[in-house]
Amino acid sequence: MTILVVDDDPEIRDILHIYLRNEGYRVVEAVDGQHAVEVINREAVHLIILDVMMPKWDGIKACLKIREEHDVPIIMLSAKGEDIDKITGLSTGADDYVTKPFNPLELLARVKAQLRRQTLTVQAASASNEITIDALVINKDQHLVTVKGQEIALTPIEFAILLLLASHRGQVFNIDKIYQNVWKDQSAFYSENTVMVHIRNIREKIEENPREPRYIKTVWGVGYKIEK
Template sequence: MAQKILVVDDEANIRELAALYLEKEGFQVEAAIDGEDALARFEASPPALVILDLMLPRLDGFEVCRRIRKVSDVPILMLTARSEDVDKIVGLELGADDYLTKPFNPREMVARVKAILRRADGRTRSARQVLQVANLTLDKARREVYVEGEPIQLRTKEFDLLAAFMENEGIVLTREQLLESVWGYDYPGETRTVDVHVQHLRQKLARAKVQIETLRGVGYKLVPSEE
């Protein structure tokens, strides 16, 4: 099912432009013309993400953001026609995830929407204790890994590395990101450490219907295999 984006803006051309580009990318779009309309639509059918203009009639974007944050952690992308940093800072402090200044490139808007949704999905996955990709299961609480119910023995860093991949299924992770996530900010080693551990993981997960793909010069991503 397509993810729904709620676009809140009193300018018809902005609503139409956003809808055009988002729908091209497979999103479902619902539009609201003012703050009260936005809250009513949000309550009736919560979206996956809200694109929220700050300067709205009846109820401004700051208040809409504040009220949404009282009941939901849904991602919010702010739109502002002002260049003052104070608007951006206040919006972010109220709980918005990112902002765009008008006029904006609609392709950048789509890219930011996708990035915010990926981060939100990553947070959801991180909060889950049991991760599943194809026939591979990882239990974070028990620190156990299974392939079709059969346990797989992993070393500590191999487990942590696999957890990072499964929490970000299909997303490219750079070697630097993996070093920071698994080994910590102050780890003195080189990115070659990641490569060695990935090789070990591939060997131990030979029966799993997943692949750790290499993107040369970039990093790795875990995806279900086509077999």
């Protein structure tokens, strides 16, 4: 599993990196909230440890931005220990709140608890709500996509496009139909590149070789499909 550590203090990032790595987690780092959003939009992350006080985007702004598109668990870190600060952090979408200075072992226990809860939530989902295509699994209720057991971070629009194609395997959807079904808009005033960019982004995330896609096929001159 991959954990994103977001803090402008390199010493804290180093300490957390060591403890998390020793528990077998893959760790990626970001130095501020804006950097964190960039990281989570390009790779699958299973949990975020997010400092509140940072330059550029602070943790509150970053958490709000992340929650627009991702359900990944977030543990906030802050030197502020007042109840109102905790309430603010949790109300923006954080799952837990730890006050600095913290015991790394306590934080590690909270990380494990959040990941355990997330795993149990996924396991509790009904199989009827899942679409399985080889190594690709799409859970409708959880808005969760995995490939070979690895969670893939898709935006809501990317998830909707993938679900549309996977729910109608063998059917070819042209760009107009994808736009109308996903955006729920009959307007002709949109760019075809919008859909094409989303398709490309999905392929980058779910395909081993996006140039030779295994799942989303292009039917030249017509549109896209996922084969039966």
